[in-house]
Amino acid sequence: MISKKTKYGLQAVFYLAELYNKGPMLIADIAQNRSLPKKFLETILLELNKKGILHSQKGKGGGYSLKRNPNEIMVGEIIRVLEGPLAPVSCVSQTAYKKCEECMDEKACAIRVVMKEVRDAISNVLDRQSLAQAIVKRNYFLESSIINFTI
């Protein structure tokens, strides 16, 4: 299960993606709009800023906005910044490989074989799907559920 921090960050980023090109948004406004704890969100957005996902502007008229087009930011990027590697075990991570401490023989590890497949499966979803695509998909489901309701 992903942490609240990651969920909050994703919520904020999706929010900014929907308002892309509408100018910077205040932390306070994002927090209020999405019902997120403001101070906590502050540290999350700061991290996303440092990792090149967001752009910030201080002072009046300032705030946060996406640094790149929502079409060019993959959901996996956000997850990696906030949650860490996608891989279920560090020994199959592509971006942050590390031998498992307790592992005696990596080659002879059945867990590793399975988890490699899991990592790839997760990556195939998260690294191929942009923020924009996710929103389109969400809107499609939302749309069809409204139609079902009104008929």
Add this chain to the structure above:
Amino acid sequence: MISKKTKYGLQAVFYLAELYNKGPMLIADIAQNRSLPKKFLETILLELNKKGILHSQKGKGGGYSLKRNPNEIMVGEIIRVLEGPLAPVSCVSQTAYKKCEECMDEKACAIRVVMKEVRDAISNVLDRQSLAQAIVKRNYFLESSIINFTI
């Protein structure tokens, strides 16, 4: 990343899978053989026992063995017992659905749409792969790496 508890449990279960039909194994032997902390392993195996993965026998000649054939135990089962639901967010879990606390409107959630796909991708790997299959796959890789080495 999965916890050490889950890794230890998987190691033990794979070990028992390889020794299926060779009679019960002692916790102490499993722990020594796989270099796992014995007392911790004890609580892990107990949990797997209660959830119907393992069979135990007390007294002399006793120990632990798989309750079912390694072909019939999916890796996903073990993960669910030790780590919890496969889903990255509880609102897309098939086995343990629960509305996310911080969520305002599930239908309008872009995170949910993406994470549903992730859950399915993970499940497609873990719920279709038995302990026996994973071991066969591991042996195949091991085999071919030995061949590469000896040539």
Add this chain to the structure above:
DNA sequence: GTATTAATCTACTAAATCTATAGGATAACT
């Protein structure tokens, strides 16, 4: 250049979870 605005930084804390270990109870076998 001063006031205002809004992000940045440091540091701290409460609560929960993880990683174990201790020690006695229970059951099975000899």
Add this chain to the structure above:
DNA sequence: AGTTATCCTATAGATTTAGTAGATTAATAC
């Protein structure tokens, strides 16, 4: 009855999570 091995409950230290407080820095407006 004695031995063996799992079962059960409790506990404790370390780490992570979730969040807050308060001062600092930078940009803008006047």
